[in-house]
Each structure stands twice: as structure tokens, then as C-alpha cells.
Amino acid sequence: MPVTPDQQAEIDAERANPRQTLRATSPGMEQHLYTAIPVLDHGFVRVVDYMGDDAAICQAARVSYGKGTKSVQNDEGLIRYLMRHWHSTPFEMCEIKLHVKLPVFVARQWIRHRTANVNEYSARYSILDREFYIPAPEHLAAQSVVNNQGRGDTLSGEDAAKVLEILKADSSRAYDHYAELISEEEGSVGLARELARMNLPANIYTQWYWKVDLHNLLHFLRLRADAHAQYEIRVYADAICNVVADWVPFAFKAFEDYRMGAVSMSVQMMDSLRRMLKGEEVTQENSGMSAREWREFMGVIEG
Amino acid sequence: MPVTPDQQAEIDAERANPRQTLRATSPGMEQHLYTAIPVLDHGFVRVVDYMGDDAAICQAARVSYGKGTKSVQNDEGLIRYLMRHWHSTPFEMCEIKLHVKLPVFVARQWIRHRTANVNEYSARYSILDREFYIPAPEHLAAQSVVNNQGRGDTLSGEDAAKVLEILKADSSRAYDHYAELISEEEGSVGLARELARMNLPANIYTQWYWKVDLHNLLHFLRLRADAHAQYEIRVYADAICNVVADWVPFAFKAFEDYRMGAVSMSVQMMDSLRRMLKGEEVTQENSGMSAREWREFMGVIEG
Amino acid sequence: MPVTPDQQAEIDAERANPRQTLRATSPGMEQHLYTAIPVLDHGFVRVVDYMGDDAAICQAARVSYGKGTKSVQNDEGLIRYLMRHWHSTPFEMCEIKLHVKLPVFVARQWIRHRTANVNEYSARYSILDREFYIPAPEHLAAQSVVNNQGRGDTLSGEDAAKVLEILKADSSRAYDHYAELISEEEGSVGLARELARMNLPANIYTQWYWKVDLHNLLHFLRLRADAHAQYEIRVYADAICNVVADWVPFAFKAFEDYRMGAVSMSVQMMDSLRRMLKGEEVTQENSGMSAREWREFMGVIEG
Amino acid sequence: MPVTPDQQAEIDAERANPRQTLRATSPGMEQHLYTAIPVLDHGFVRVVDYMGDDAAICQAARVSYGKGTKSVQNDEGLIRYLMRHWHSTPFEMCEIKLHVKLPVFVARQWIRHRTANVNEYSARYSILDREFYIPAPEHLAAQSVVNNQGRGDTLSGEDAAKVLEILKADSSRAYDHYAELISEEEGSVGLARELARMNLPANIYTQWYWKVDLHNLLHFLRLRADAHAQYEIRVYADAICNVVADWVPFAFKAFEDYRMGAVSMSVQMMDSLRRMLKGEEVTQENSGMSAREWREFMGVIEG
Structure with a gap:
């Protein structure tokens, strides 16, 4: 809530x-x-x-x-x-x-x-x-194999359950310890808050x-x-x-x-585009683009 | 107005x-x-x-x-x-x-x-x-002799009148020319505004x-x-x-x-101050301050 | 120099x-x-x-x-x-x-x-x-008639000469007066520099x-x-x-x-482009673009 | 290292x-x-x-x-x-x-x-x-009782040991789980790195x-x-x-x-200072400062 x-x-x-x-x-x-x-x-x-x-x-x-x-x-x-x-x-x-x-x-x-x-x-x-x-199971995904900084396929139900169990248990334990460290009750350590917070994970x-x-x-x-x-x-x-x-x-x-929703077209993309609009056959090889750029270009012109 | x-x-x-x-x-x-x-x-x-x-x-x-x-x-x-x-x-x-x-x-x-x-x-x-x-006459002042980037004494009435005459005449002429340059009337030059503005003085x-x-x-x-x-x-x-x-x-x-209204006291000023509060005689020579700093210090403690 | x-x-x-x-x-x-x-x-x-x-x-x-x-x-x-x-x-x-x-x-x-x-x-x-x-004569141009904040045609030699004469004379007079105002010679006004500068035009x-x-x-x-x-x-x-x-x-x-050298293509431009690449006839009317945007679009795809 | x-x-x-x-x-x-x-x-x-x-x-x-x-x-x-x-x-x-x-x-x-x-x-x-x-034991301190956002007394050896044990164990477990979640080995979950990092505590x-x-x-x-x-x-x-x-x-x-090393003196502090330098008896009550400000003032003038 x-x-x-x-x-x-x-x-x-x-x-x-x-x-x-x-x-x-x-x-x-x-x-x-x-x-x-x-x-x-x-x-x-x-x-x-x-x-x-x-x-x-x-x-x-x-x-x-x-x-x-x-x-x-x-x-x-x-x-x-x-x-x-x-x-x-x-x-x-x-x-x-x-x-x-x-x-x-x-x-x-x-x-x-x-x-x-x-x-x-x-x-x-x-x-x-x-x-x-704690992510919803449908938002748990594997490391992407095409993009080094993204997600790929959604995890199976079993794998998702395993992940959630770890996240929940570790969060819970970390918070229990945080609360224990800063507790002001008699007999407690009473650790400074600015120190105790270092035990808390990044999903807090x-x-x-x-x-x-x-x-x-x-x-x-x-x-x-x-x-x-x-x-x-x-x-x-x-x-x-x-x-x-x-x-x-x-x-x-x-x-x-x-x-x-706009697309930024590089010099090479604009050149290819103009040639295509004139009916010319343009390929990655004669476009001046790298394989990766060409893939991005194809992606945007096909929409 | x-x-x-x-x-x-x-x-x-x-x-x-x-x-x-x-x-x-x-x-x-x-x-x-x-x-x-x-x-x-x-x-x-x-x-x-x-x-x-x-x-x-x-x-x-x-x-x-x-x-x-x-x-x-x-x-x-x-x-x-x-x-x-x-x-x-x-x-x-x-x-x-x-x-x-x-x-x-x-x-x-x-x-x-x-x-x-x-x-x-x-x-x-x-x-x-x-x-x-066009400044009011009482705000026309001579270059300061103690501060390189400030004003000193107010100008005499006669000198002020001379200054105002120059400022008014030059502003007026500059604007007349500006207006003439950008005029769109038949027979005018019709100069681009982005160029004509360069003729205008900094008091516009x-x-x-x-x-x-x-x-x-x-x-x-x-x-x-x-x-x-x-x-x-x-x-x-x-x-x-x-x-x-x-x-x-x-x-x-x-x-x-x-x-x-606050005053920032340097290390040397604070040191002098503490000594003065203890009744010690402090002079520029034994203060660790330059003549200029000492003058500034005297200025603030005398209020 | x-x-x-x-x-x-x-x-x-x-x-x-x-x-x-x-x-x-x-x-x-x-x-x-x-x-x-x-x-x-x-x-x-x-x-x-x-x-x-x-x-x-x-x-x-x-x-x-x-x-x-x-x-x-x-x-x-x-x-x-x-x-x-x-x-x-x-x-x-x-x-x-x-x-x-x-x-x-x-x-x-x-x-x-x-x-x-x-x-x-x-x-x-x-x-x-x-x-x-003082601009070179070939850089003196009239106010643009299509773009409110640009230049259009270069001025004729005669018009350019008229402009240059004004710019030179006004600059020169403004500076003479500036120098006179701040002069430290006996009998001068000795106006503060921070004030005198207001007489100088924007081409200084x-x-x-x-x-x-x-x-x-x-x-x-x-x-x-x-x-x-x-x-x-x-x-x-x-x-x-x-x-x-x-x-x-x-x-x-x-x-x-x-x-x-890149071009930013709006949602509407990309849509028109994709339709054109499929061989469809696209006009301003069926493009979703304003007349002005369509003109800009035509400008970039024609190169 | x-x-x-x-x-x-x-x-x-x-x-x-x-x-x-x-x-x-x-x-x-x-x-x-x-x-x-x-x-x-x-x-x-x-x-x-x-x-x-x-x-x-x-x-x-x-x-x-x-x-x-x-x-x-x-x-x-x-x-x-x-x-x-x-x-x-x-x-x-x-x-x-x-x-x-x-x-x-x-x-x-x-x-x-x-x-x-x-x-x-x-x-x-x-x-x-x-x-x-993992802090050195001498840097583990209790929550300050005078400053809400600072540290007070250093922990006892026993309390420090307790804290360090928690921090070490929780960090270690969190990292083990992180490594397990992102492992690319056969049979592993292979969770996306952008997700797995949320399990790591703030002392990493x-x-x-x-x-x-x-x-x-x-x-x-x-x-x-x-x-x-x-x-x-x-x-x-x-x-x-x-x-x-x-x-x-x-x-x-x-x-x-x-x-x-400089000190910023407020209007009230400067006023008290000037009175003190004239030999006047100044107290918090007649200084115009709050109790807290007065304490800060005393702190700086006593050095």
C-alpha cells in the first residue's frame, strides 16, 4: 500500500x-x-x-x-x-x-x-x-543475449519463484538487522543511523x-x-x-x-533513404553503415 | 514611462x-x-x-x-x-x-x-x-580612485550636463540610424534586423x-x-x-x-578577534593580515 | 589586426x-x-x-x-x-x-x-x-521575407556603402565620446568606466x-x-x-x-516515408503535416 | 586491496x-x-x-x-x-x-x-x-544524542563485534545470492543484471x-x-x-x-561581537540569538 x-x-x-x-x-x-x-x-x-x-x-x-x-x-x-x-x-x-x-x-x-x-x-x-x-513474477527476466544492458525472456514460473524467495528473504533479514542495529532499547547497540543504513539493499x-x-x-x-x-x-x-x-x-x-516518436536519421541513413526513394536497390554493403546501424535503420523504416 | x-x-x-x-x-x-x-x-x-x-x-x-x-x-x-x-x-x-x-x-x-x-x-x-x-544627474559619478571597478564622487552639475548631452545625442542618433537601416519603406536599404541592431548602444x-x-x-x-x-x-x-x-x-x-548582513571571518580574522576579546593588543603587523585585509577587518568590527 | x-x-x-x-x-x-x-x-x-x-x-x-x-x-x-x-x-x-x-x-x-x-x-x-x-560588404543583407529572424538577399553595392558609412561613423563617434568621458586628463569629466561603457554600440x-x-x-x-x-x-x-x-x-x-548532418523525422514524417517506400502516393493533404512541415520534409528527402 | x-x-x-x-x-x-x-x-x-x-x-x-x-x-x-x-x-x-x-x-x-x-x-x-x-571497529559509533544526523560515542568492543558480524554476514550472503542469480551456468536462473543488483546492500x-x-x-x-x-x-x-x-x-x-577555516557571523553575532569589543557584557538573553545560535557563537569565539 x-x-x-x-x-x-x-x-x-x-x-x-x-x-x-x-x-x-x-x-x-x-x-x-x-x-x-x-x-x-x-x-x-x-x-x-x-x-x-x-x-x-x-x-x-x-x-x-x-x-x-x-x-x-x-x-x-x-x-x-x-x-x-x-x-x-x-x-x-x-x-x-x-x-x-x-x-x-x-x-x-x-x-x-x-x-x-x-x-x-x-x-x-x-x-x-x-x-x-519485490518484482511481480512477470517482470522477472533473463539477461538479454542481444543487448548487454537489458532483459531478455521472462523467467519460468519456477525460476521466478526462486528469485522472489531470495529477494524477499534477504530484504527481510537485512531490515531485521537494520532495526536491531539502530534500536534504542535497553541493551541494544544503538548504532548511528548513517552507519546502519549501509546494510540495506538497493530495492528498499x-x-x-x-x-x-x-x-x-x-x-x-x-x-x-x-x-x-x-x-x-x-x-x-x-x-x-x-x-x-x-x-x-x-x-x-x-x-x-x-x-x-521521432527518429534521428544519420547522414548515411538519409543518403540511403534518398536513394531508395529514387528506386535504387540499397544494401548494407553499399550503404556506408555498419551491420548494427543497418539493422537499426531497417527497424525504423519498417516501423 | x-x-x-x-x-x-x-x-x-x-x-x-x-x-x-x-x-x-x-x-x-x-x-x-x-x-x-x-x-x-x-x-x-x-x-x-x-x-x-x-x-x-x-x-x-x-x-x-x-x-x-x-x-x-x-x-x-x-x-x-x-x-x-x-x-x-x-x-x-x-x-x-x-x-x-x-x-x-x-x-x-x-x-x-x-x-x-x-x-x-x-x-x-x-x-x-x-x-x-539616461542616468539621473545625481547618479553620474567619477571613476573611483580607491576601487578600480567602482564609482567615486558624484559629478558636478556642469560635468553631469556634459555627460547627459553626449549620452542623449548619441543614443538618439544611433536609434535614428537603426530605424533608417531597417525601414521597409520604398527606397530604404531594408537591412536585416540581426545586423542593424549592432549600431545600438548598451544603454538601450x-x-x-x-x-x-x-x-x-x-x-x-x-x-x-x-x-x-x-x-x-x-x-x-x-x-x-x-x-x-x-x-x-x-x-x-x-x-x-x-x-x-553576515560577515565572513577568515582564519586570521578569527584569530585576531579571539585575541582582542582576551584583551590583547592586536595590530595589522601581528595579525597575519595584509594591509588591505586589516582595513576590511577594521571596517566590519567597527560596524 | x-x-x-x-x-x-x-x-x-x-x-x-x-x-x-x-x-x-x-x-x-x-x-x-x-x-x-x-x-x-x-x-x-x-x-x-x-x-x-x-x-x-x-x-x-x-x-x-x-x-x-x-x-x-x-x-x-x-x-x-x-x-x-x-x-x-x-x-x-x-x-x-x-x-x-x-x-x-x-x-x-x-x-x-x-x-x-x-x-x-x-x-x-x-x-x-x-x-x-564592420561587416564586409558581401555580408550585408536585407531582412529575409520568408524567415522572420534571418537575412535575405545581399545588399547592392550602393546600399552596402550607405550602411557601412553609418556603422563606421556611429562607432567612431561613440568611441570618441567614450574616450572623452573616461579621460583622466586635467579638465576632463573622468566618468566612471562602468557608466561610460553604456555609450558603446553592440559591434564593439x-x-x-x-x-x-x-x-x-x-x-x-x-x-x-x-x-x-x-x-x-x-x-x-x-x-x-x-x-x-x-x-x-x-x-x-x-x-x-x-x-x-542528421535529420530528425517526426512521427508524421516517418509515417509518410514508410508509405512512400511502399510505393504509395503521399501528399501534404494526406500526410498529417502542416504546409510548413511538409515543405521542410520535402527539403530533407530531396537532400 | x-x-x-x-x-x-x-x-x-x-x-x-x-x-x-x-x-x-x-x-x-x-x-x-x-x-x-x-x-x-x-x-x-x-x-x-x-x-x-x-x-x-x-x-x-x-x-x-x-x-x-x-x-x-x-x-x-x-x-x-x-x-x-x-x-x-x-x-x-x-x-x-x-x-x-x-x-x-x-x-x-x-x-x-x-x-x-x-x-x-x-x-x-x-x-x-x-x-x-566493513568499518574499522573504531569508526563504529552510536547515534548522536545532540545531533540528529551524526554519530556520538564509539561503540564498545563487544558491540562493535556484534555489528561487524552482522554487516559481514549480510554482505556475504547478499553477494552469494547476487552471484547465484546472475550465474550463466547451465541450470541457473540467469537473471538480468539490472534486476539482480537490487539485492546488494549500500556498502558494496x-x-x-x-x-x-x-x-x-x-x-x-x-x-x-x-x-x-x-x-x-x-x-x-x-x-x-x-x-x-x-x-x-x-x-x-x-x-x-x-x-x-572561516566563520560566517550573522547580523546578531556581529552586533554582539561589537558590543563585547567595547567591553559590554553580552548574554544570550540580550543578544537576539536563540539558545542554539548562542552556543554556536560561543563555540567559534572561544575557538
């Missing part, structure tokens, strides 16, 4: 109390505010705050005094133009603040995106909860506040909602995609068309 | 239309939203949007689910603790978006603060207005949207609201200080006490 | 004194060190220092202890793979420090690339030289030290060596491209193939 | 091969290059590359063409002035690249310093070694290449070589301090005097 009744009560209290503001608001985002979108077995994503909407992107691009007299159609056209031509600064004018609960090994990938603000729950100061990510959950502008968020999503991203971070990216689609629908659609 | 009637109408339209939001709001900031705070002769600062308030700083520091049950007193104490001990990340959880109109030579100093988002009015795309910063006004988090804003204010900053950027920093004091009063007070 | 005899003597002195180092060296870069590559009429680019080479990119990607036993062919293949799949961190492991002399209006575009370190010549502290960018030259990692440099080059960049910054980017090609030849070739 | 014979051979090979360069070199750093400075039980810090020296800081501050004619004394004075007055950009003109081996829980603190470039050993792609940080060692400019490195060192930093990251910071002292001795001395 990602959120306790107490926490839910805090969330409900926040949602019960609308205020007046003169700022730009996004009705789609107001629906999401504070609610916890479940991800994985104990994780979640919560929108804590946001700044701006689709119109704010245009307002910044035009350095205008008000919303201007431009129509909604103009706004969508401008946003698509900005996205297509890599004018990234207007997208930086929107900002989002998320509260995320996630396994430590996911957090370690996530934090590599440096252009963001982060406040993580401190295991020097506080005690971590007994919550570990942590949480943080993460604040990022829309441009950098979209960059994060392009890499982490991608099919090659590890499943456990991809599900967070997918959840955030849904939020962004409600927040800034024009920008998100442009992102899908010009980034997420 | 910093804002035209049309622009004022746009501002009024924005202010006339409050919406409901579930987000944190800062009543002090709502008062400022969209209004243009005049700075210099044609410049201004306008708050276009903001995210967070004092409570949001605490919420992030605690990685909490709601506002929590903490009292307002606790919030102030926590904020002061965070500021005093350089825990900067919770302050990054607030964000502000400003629309600023400023002379180009001020913009060139300002942009050196890299951790911010900027959308500047494009002189490749658009035509700049005929607006130049530009404008931009500038978005920054509170931590980086305070760093900017510490440097630019300082007595050693150039007057023309300091007045912008001063105007923003007033805004921040209304937005996040606890954080701003802590900033005044622990940053803006 | 971009470099004075004194400055050239300083450069020669630096080049006369090789030292021993255990660090990675790039023979191609050693040739460039300190020499001033002329750009525009008074500008230049000088390599002041560099860190790393092609092998250093691979070394970081492999987190290896030494150069490893990998062959040069493997290094090139790895670099191309990293570039193709947007693994940017290994490219950040190379760094370059440039000394650049450039017109202020070019500096204003350049500085928008925030992920770099900059030390600019201070016009608060020092006196600027009497050097202005400034200079700075600019330090950036290879990943961010390539991003800069992709935008600024592009055909849509303003000519006056593009020539700097072109000069730097030549330097980078000598410094890290594998990385630069990969950059040309996968970034500089 | 932090470095294997094979790795040492690679390091020796690198050190055996000096090259000629025209770049600035730092003799003190050449001594350190590539050698592994041991930290904790299996960790190390290795300098892989560096850019610049003390003179390079001055060269950038002066935006000069060569080393200039300035004396070494002038250089030291300038560096001290720049440090004292927070002119940070010239310090950004030096860069260092380190190869660091460190426990994951240390890496998680370290990575929070965002203004740096990082390439970490990938546990999606590669297999982690069986190396865990990872390694990365970390590249940072001198200004940001000094900021890191100020926080992490501080007495309040966790011991396990402080020892890395201490090791790096020694390296920096050899690399840029003037800058490091200035850093010690004006940052590391």
Missing part, C-alpha cells in the same frame, strides 16, 4: 482547501494535485505543485505583457514550431514539483539527470520504512521531492519512457507522461510527435 | 480574473502579480508567476505528505536553521518568474548568473523600442522573462543588492528584495540575518 | 616552452595551442588549454584503470555507438578552454549557452579598445575565456554552425569545428554523421 | 610514458597522476587528468594573452583577493578528473553535488565485484570517473571535509584536499583561510 491512512488524510486535507490565485492555472493539473499515483508495489508519484500552462510557454516565447490577443490555434502552432526547431527556453518557463517514492536502485538512475532540484528523505536523520520492491524504498522545468522533464521522459529504459524507471516515466499530457496538452502532443 | 496604456490594460485584465487553485499561495505575492514595479527611467520588474511559500520550504525539508502538523513557529525555526547551516536544497523548492525590462549593459551582468531560465526579446526577429537609460532597453529558484535568487541578491554592485543593477536587486520579503517572509529574514 | 606584436610575442613565448606531462595529449591540438585563429575583422579564437582525447572518452565509458587493451578500431566503434545512442556523459570527460575575441552582439548570443565557464574582460575595471566589427569587440566540456561544445556547434545561425556567430563555430576535428577526430566524425 | 596487480600494471604503464605538451603543467599534480590513493578498506582516489594551475586562475582573471609579466607574488595576492571577494569564475578555469572507488551509500551523498560530470560503472551492463565496506563498492572544476570542487570540499560530514565521505574529501594542495598551492591556502 503506497500511502497510509494518515498520509491519505493529509492529502485529503490539502485537496479540501481551494484558494484564490491570479496565477495561470491548469485545470487538468488541479485534478492531479497531491493525489498519489501508484507505481510498482509500494511507490507513487504525487504532483505537489506546478507553474505555468501551454499559454505560459507562448507568453514567454513572445515576452508579452499579458496573455496577448493570440488565439488558442496560434498557441498550438507556436508550440509545435518551438518544439520542432529545438527552441527549448520557452518550455523551461513551466515547472513541476513531484513527490516520488521509489526503490533506491531506481533513484540512482533518476538522479543522474542533474538539472533538477531534489530533497531526499535522509537516512542519516530518519529511519527508513520496511518497504522493499526511498522518497524525495523532485522539481524540474518542463524542458528538462521532457528530456528525462524521452530517455526514461523509452523502450530501452529499465522497466522499473519506465513505469515512473509513463505515470509522469500521463500527468504532463493533462497539464500542457499542446506541448505534450508536440513532444510525442517531434521527440518521443 | 515604463508601461504603455495597452500593456497596462493587459496587466489589468490578468489581475481582474482570479481562479481557484489547490496549490500553495502566498497572499503577499498575489498583491504583486503582474504589476510593474518601476526601476530606473524606463525599466521595471513584474512578477509573472511563483511557486511555493515559506511552508513549502519546510515541507520539502521534511519530505512530508501534507503541510504536516508543525506550527508556524517551528517553520520559522527550521528555515533559520536551514539557512544558517547552508542546507540549500529546500530553498530551491520555491520558484519565481519575473518579466524584467532593463538596459543591455545591466542585462549583460545579470545573465552571468547561469542557474536560471531566460527568454529574451529577440532583436533578430523584432524591432527594439526607442528607449535608452531590452526585456526578458527570467525564472529562478529561491536559493539561486538569494545568491543573486546577495551579490547584486550589495553595496559594491553597480548602482544600475542594484536597484533591480533592491526591488526584487521587497518582493521576496512579501513572498517568503521567514526565508527573507533569515537571508538578511545570515547572508546579506 | 586581431593580435598586436606584443600579444604575438606572449603567444610565441608560450609556444617556445614545451614541458613534460603524463597526461593524455592530442597532437592535433598541440599544434593549435595559443595561436590566434582569425575570425571576422578583429576577432579570433585561441585554444588556451584542453583535457582529454578520443581515448579518454572510451576510458571514461569503460571506467577503466588505464588505456586498456582495446584497439583503436574498437575506440572508434564505441565512440560512434555512444554518439548514436545519446550516451552523453563520456563526451563530458573532455574539456577545452578558449580565448575568444568577439563583437558584443555575438557575445550576447553565445552566453545563452549556460553550461560553460566564462571570464569576460571587465569594462567596469578596464578600458575597451577602439575595435568595432569584447573578449573572454570560455571553458566547456566536449558534449556541451558539440551542442553549441550543432546550433551555431547550423545554416540558420547568424553569420557572425557561425564563423566562430566553424573555426571551432576545425579545431575539434583535429583534437578528437573520431568524436567529431561521429558528430558530423549523427548530429550535424 | 584497492588495486589488483593487473590494474597496477595499467597504472604503471601510464606513468612510464611522459609526453611533451605546451599546456600549463603542475609539477605537484604530475606526481599524483594515475596512482591510487587508498581510502577506507577497498576504496581509492586517482587523479586521471587535470587542467590548469595557480597561474591559469590569474590568466583567466586578467583575460590575458600569455602568462603576462606579473610576478609570482602578484599571482598569490590576486588569488587571495579573488577568493576573499567571492569572484568564483577564475577558479572555474581549472578542472580535475578523478577515478574514485567508493561505497554506494557514499556515492549517493557525493552525487548530490550536481555541477560535475560523472561516468559510473554500470551494474546493468557489468558485474559488480565482491567488495564491501562502486566506482566512477568524476570531473569537476576547481570552484565547485572547493565547494564540495568545504561541505564534505567539514567536521559535520559523515566520516566515510570525509576521508575522501581529505584525500582530495591533499591533492589540491599540491596542484594549486596558492588557491588551496586561500581556500583554507577564507572558506574552510
